[in-house]
């Protein structure tokens with residue numbers, strides 16, 4: 178323990194040892210806030226004799242949760258850490274719902290609707306009366322989501338709705354909730370909302386949880402929304418001691434209902450709140466820090482902070498202006514290649530950050546051209562792959578046959594010749610009867626809607642599914658699921674539909690990766706609670722699918738591609754921040770809606786991920802809606818201290834396209850040769 182504490186500075190140490198009152202650690206990027214949380218977990222267990230199962234640490238993304246778990250794993254033995262909860266708000270909520278499912282009026286094995294599922298349900302509900310357009314559905318979805326995050330229930334929503342679209346959303350809101358319940362499903366926002374409602378309505382349930390969680394630690398507190406804050410307040414209300422850490426300059430989720438004001442609210446709700454500020458940055462060079470501080474100084478501040486670093490002043494920040502988006506991506510790939518060789522760096526030392534997911538595609542193409550290994554976080558995910566979505570569809574249906582979206586996804590995969598006409602009649606029948614599609618297949622009345630051989634096809638499927646559901650209740654559900662995949666000959670279907678056998682093979686292998694991961698999840702959950710069965714494990718996997726996107730446990734040596742949002746809390750020796758242009762960063766919508774400050778915080782988050790070198794890139798021209806448009810450099814570039822920037826690429830290109838192409842190829846060849854030597 179001494180070793181762990183000796184590493185900390187005085188303020189960090191104070192924060193770690195402050196156990197008897199509520200504590201807020203408010204500090205800038207890289208000042209060791211997350212380190213305070215991980216060290217404090219070790220301190221509570223080792224020096225304060227607290228049981229790991231009574232400690233709960235909450236963070237924002239799954240990637241961050243995993244990192245935190247790793248950091249704690251280095252300090253404590255497996256035995257000491259047994260039962261410790263380190264999770265995201267959403268998985269914590271899921272855990273509460275799972276354990277209290279009966280109190281909530283849900284059945285076990287409930288489904289979690291992702292954004293697409295919710296939208297499909299809303300569309301159905303709204304289509305009943307009239308044809309509605311996709312934008313309207315999206316808007317209704319957004320409003321309902323905001324209400325849920327703000328803990329505004331349907332009756333209140335109806336009362337506060339101010340304009341026609343809010344009134345429409347308020348009307349749909351109540352139906353939507355009712356249907357979710359009927360489908361035994363919850364949506365994303367319910368993962369926090371339902372536990373809060375439960376705790377407010379049933380104090381004895383709350384008490385049980387308060388007794389279980391003696392100490393709560395929360396990272397990235399600036400990004401909590403109203404419902405998350407309420408959850409924290411309820412859970413800690415018995416002892417009124419906890420640790421939250423945050424940085425108001427890194428609040429980047431206002432668009433999803435985050436309330437940085439929660440930082441101020443804490444002081445009002447907990448008058449004995451202790452506030453500790455950290456000022457030494459252990460991550461970045463002095464120059465990177467100076468640039469970051471300059472930028473963020475353009476925003477108004479809740480609390481002034483001044484960060485300093487002892488890591489030397491460091492290299493200038495390079496700003497590279499490229500002819501086009503393609504040239505930009507290529508330049509980044511070439512830079513990574515050269516630096517990797519020159520500085521004997523690892524691939525994983527490099528991160529490429531961008532504002533929008535769509536920007537990653539061109540970088541991927543260029544990295545592939547240079548044969549640079551990379552991985553994308555928060556983009557097209559493992560779980561977004563079609564084969565994974567198919568099998569997840571089956572798994573969802575296994576734990577919840579009433580999940581119509583899952584039913585529709587897989588009814589014809591592999592082909593069962595159940596066409597749209599049959600499905601439409603089935604849907605009409607199910608709607609009239611108020612039952613799910615799966616249940617409808619079992620009902621006698623269906624024969625009046627469909628021909629005998631059509632009913633036969635549907636029943637063949639549902640009887641088969643029924644038998645798998647039964648087999649899943651056996652001793653070895655994983656084996657039953659494996660059999661299901663073989664039984665339907667999903668492999669043959671993949672081979673029929675893939676462009677080459679290699680592709681099919683890879684897709685089939687992905688399926689087994691998924692099943693392995695399900696098996697691991699089940700084992701891990703059973704270590705903590707032997708009552709857990711396959712249903713809960715699948716539910717956890719479905720959730721992980723939604724939350725985690727592609728964050729497979731992959732520690733291999735690869736360049737990381739991430740959105741700015743996904744990069745929060747992480748650090749990399751070399752960072753490329755691309756697309757430093759007006760309309761991209763700051764984003765066009767933010768310019769239109771005058772929410773530049775949040776964009777500036779995003780840029781601040783990006784810059785402060787860098788440890789040693791930071792490179793900002795931008796394009797002079799970019800294809801937008803199929804047209805080449807001139808770009809304007811981001812206003813944020815003007816807000817940086819110009820003496821610390823080294824501009825490159827501001828020359829006119831006089832070469833012909835052929836010459837340029839040749840030069841490019843020469844460069845790639847030269848770099849490859851260097852790498853092979």
Ligand code: ATP
Nearest residue numbers: 184185186205206207208209210211212459460746
């Ligand atoms: P962010 O705001 O980006 O989430 P943070 O405040 O959580 O940053 P950490 O990630 O905890 O900062 O720490 C940044 C880096 O500094 C990490 O590499 C961490 O190991 C290191 N660090 C933290 N505290 C110390 C310390 N006292 N001595 C040496 N290194 C430290």
Ligand code: MG
Nearest residue numbers: 210211396746
């Ligand atoms: Mg952190």
